[in-house]
Amino acid sequence: MFAKVNSLGLQGIDGFRVSVEVDISGGLPKFDIVGLPDTAVKESKERVRSAIKNSGFNYPVSRITVNLAPADTKKEGPIYDLPILVGILLAGGQIKKIPDNSAFIGALSLNGDISSVNGVLPMAIKAKEEGYESIFVPFENAAECRIIQGIRAYAVKSVKELAAYLCGEIEIDPVKTVDYSFVEDSADFEDFEDVRGQFDARRALEIAAAGGHNVLMVGAPGAGKSMLAKRIPSILPDMTFEEAIEATKIHSIAGELPSDTEILHKRPFRSPHHTISPVGLSGGGTVIKPGEISLAHNGVLFLDELPEFSRQAMEILRQPMEDGKITISRVSGSITYPSRFMTIAAMNPCKCGYYGHPTKQCTCPPHAAEKYIAKISYPLLDRFDIHVDVQSVEYDDLASKQKGECSAEIKKRVNRARERQLRRFAETNIVCNAQMSPSQTRKYCLLTDEAQQTLKLAFEKLGLSARAYDKVLRVSKTIADLDESDRIDTPHILEAVQYRSLDRKYWKKQ
Numbered sequence: 001m002f003a004k005v006n007s008l009g010l011q012g013i014d015g016f017r018v019s020v021e022v023d024i025s026g027g028l029p030k031f032d033i034v035g036l037p038d039t040a041v042k043e044s045k046e047r048v049r050s051a052i053k054n055s056g057f058n059y060p061v062s063r064i065t066v067n068l069a070p071a072d073t074k075k076e077g078p079i080y081d082l083p084i085l086v087g088i089l090l091a092g093g094q095i096k097k098i099p100d101n102s103a104f105i106g107a108l109s110l111n112g113d114i115s116s117v118n119g120v121l122p123m124a125i126k127a128k129e130e131g132y133e134s135i136f137v138p139f140e141n142a143a144e145c146r147i148i149q150g151i152r153a154y155a156v157k158s159v160k161e162l163a164a165y166l167c168g169e170i171e172i173d174p175v176k177t178v179d180y181s182f183v184e185d186s187a188d189f190e191d192f193e194d195v196r197g198q199f200d201a202r203r204a205l206e207i208a209a210a211g212g213h214n215v216l217m218v219g220a221p222g223a224g225k226s227m228l229a230k231r232i233p234s235i236l237p238d239m240t241f242e243e244a245i246e247a248t249k250i251h252s253i254a255g256e257l258p259s260d261t262e263i264l265h266k267r268p269f270r271s272p273h274h275t276i277s278p279v280g281l282s283g284g285g286t287v288i289k290p291g292e293i294s295l296a297h298n299g300v301l302f303l304d305e306l307p308e309f310s311r312q313a314m315e316i317l318r319q320p321m322e323d324g325k326i327t328i329s330r331v332s333g334s335i336t337y338p339s340r341f342m343t344i345a346a347m348n349p350c351k352c353g354y355y356g357h358p359t360k361q362c363t364c365p366p367h368a369a370e371k372y373i374a375k376i377s378y379p380l381l382d383r384f385d386i387h388v389d390v391q392s393v394e395y396d397d398l399a400s401k402q403k404g405e406c407s408a409e410i411k412k413r414v415n416r417a418r419e420r421q422l423r424r425f426a427e428t429n430i431v432c433n434a435q436m437s438p439s440q441t442r443k444y445c446l447l448t449d450e451a452q453q454t455l456k457l458a459f460e461k462l463g464l465s466a467r468a469y470d471k472v473l474r475v476s477k478t479i480a481d482l483d484e485s486d487r488i489d490t491p492h493i494l495e496a497v498q499y500r501s502l503d504r505k506y507w508k509k510q
Contacts, residue, residue, distance in 0.1 A: 001025075003091035006103040006132065007083040008123040009075055012335050013249045015119070015126030019069040020080060020104075022087030027063040033084075035068030038076045038287065047078070047108045048085045055112035055159040060092050074333060076287050079117045082106035082136070085159060086166075095166050101133040105141075112159040116140035116259070121252040124148050125245075134174070136162065144252060146178045146262040147245075178262065189234035190227075193406040197397035201228055204388045204499060206410050209235045210417035211478030212432035213471075214321060214343040214383060216306070216502070219390030220360070221353040225346035228390070229302045232344060233269045234407035236300070237418035240431065243267075243298040246338060250297055254290045268299030268341075274308040282316045283337060284328050293320050294337040306345040307375035314380055317343065321383045324435065340435065345384070348372075357392065373502070385434060385471045386499040417481040433474045433481070445473040447488045454490050458497045472496045 005020045031045040052059045066084055068075045083104040089095040105123055107115040120141040125148060127135045134152040137145060145153035152174040156162045164170045192202060201217065205228060208215045217225045239247070248264045251257040257264075272281060272292045283291030292301065293316070303309065320326045320339035327336045349355040350369040354362045364372075373381075421432050424444060430436065436444065447455065459469055475496040476488045483492070 001091040001093070003087045005083040005087040005090065005098065006101075007080055008103055008105060008126055009073070009079070010077075010119045010122060010253060011073070012337060013122055013246070013253060015123035016073065017126070017130050018075065018080070018083075020083040020087050021067040021069060022084065022091045023065045023067075024060050024088070024091045025063045025065070029061050029063065031064045031066075033066045033068070035066075035071045036074045037068060037080075038074065040077050040287075041068070041075050041080055044078060044081045044084055044108075047081050047110060048088065050110040051081070051085055051108040051112045051159055052088065054110065055163070057089060057094050057159075057163070058092070060088065064088065077117065078107035078115075079105050079119075079123075081108040082114060082162075086162075089163065095163060098166055099134050101131065102136065103127050103130075103132050103134075104136045106136070106138045106156075108159070114138045114156055114158055114162070118255040119249075119253040120144045121148075121245075121257075122249045124151070124153060125249075127151060140259050142175045143260055143262045144248075144257065145175045149177055189407065190231045191234055191407045192231050192410060193403040195224065195228065195231065195404050196400060197393040198224055198228065198390065201388050201390050202404070202410075204386050205232060206235065206414060207475065207478050207482065207499075208232075208342060208344070208386055209237065209410075210414045210432075210482055211385075211421070211474065212342055212434035213385035213475055213478065214434070215345070215386045215388060216381070216384040217344070217346045217388045217390050218349050218502070219346075220357050220392055221348060223390045223392050225390050226304055229271075229304070229344050229346060231407065232300055232302075232342075233267060235410045235414050236267045237411075237415050239264070239267055239298060240422075243431070247298045250290050250294050250337065254295060256295065268296050269302065270296040270299070271302040271304065274303070274305050276309070276313060278310065278312045278316055281313050282326055282328060283335075284330060286330075288328050288330055288333070288335045290337050291326075293317070293326055293339045293341070296341040297338050298340060300342045300344055303343065303345040306347045307372055311375070311377075314376065318380055318383065321380075342434075343384070346390075347376075359392075381502060382465055382467050384502075385475050387501040388499065389501055413482055416484070417478065420481045420484070433478045436474055438470055441470050441473050445477045445488060446486070447476075447493070448490070451476075451488050451490045451493045454493045455497075458493070462497070462500060464500065468500060472500065475499060 121144040139155040142155035324340035355369040476492040479492040
């Protein structure tokens, strides 16, 4: 007796088609699973056996062989429990038929309940692409199927409920789909109107949000670096539907998508502690999962006290900051996750934090500031588009009852600048100035003659690298976009050059 049930698997952030073939034949009782299963898949035989018995069905006392095709692609996780069980019941005649062009995904509890699994969204999207008409998923994963039009998704709680539906005994309504709409509650974010002073830092973060630029803030303890960083989500531009889908896929795979959330409506903001391991930052593990770098995709990765991160963890940032993706290679295989994010980092100027402070004495030994900044390699430092000196706030600013400009007003300017960029890059796969390649930088960053001369002088005086030269151009372009200017002029170049403070202050001393 033979049966074939469709299912899906995960490879990176995309799903792939899996055929679960079940053969029940005579001979001594045995249960084999072939097709490159990992340990979790091999263990499914025990979960399936118990779920069948505890759901009131007869477990075949025969030789059972399950093949997961394609046989040359590794299968991971408990997502094949449900299709294997359906295949056994179908091959044994306990279920007469299943809907045509249908797929099954789900883990099983020993009592027959269907448990949630990670990565339902990318698998459901793949099911639609493969032409499936219906997909059966765990009830707890129903929200992930709401935004997928053109396929019927059935959320089921138990094997008994599923079997009753397949046998025509009950009806289950498919999950209702919804149209994507960006609804953002400003109350979810801390507002820039609470920030006193810090006009230079606020301006720099506005430019960074408008162009997707990486920022390194340097300042004494208590100057407000973390306070500023926590308010960045309130001025980030609205996500496009494509960006939201990509970010949601990654959170679904990592198991960090709330059960009542069909899609992320706001950009991710990840803030790992400096004790995080390199694997926690990059991703990996026995079953390769996304790390903080990928979970920040299309959002912000905030690294407080940057020099306190391990050197290995910091160096991991270099590839994704440059390429917008990270490749994780393990014995079990190699996976590439998208990792296109804004890096916002904060640090003290020295170990004690008061190097160069106007009123407090630095207690560090001579040259300690240079040694402290040297914990960050120059190639990593060079990948920050904007360097900001965050000065201590004056008393008059702190005591003032006048509120600063609110995030909503700043966000309006950011959205206008980002809309200009979306129109400019409409025929490309990038969405902001920071993502431009060197060739695109030269194509779109058009300078006036005076601005060209100003940039030449700055390049020669500061000894900028080729990467820093491109970053100055991209930041200048964002400043021009905020000014609604088609060409980069001298004021735009001068402001962008100001944001290379670490090139001026520290690098030549090392």
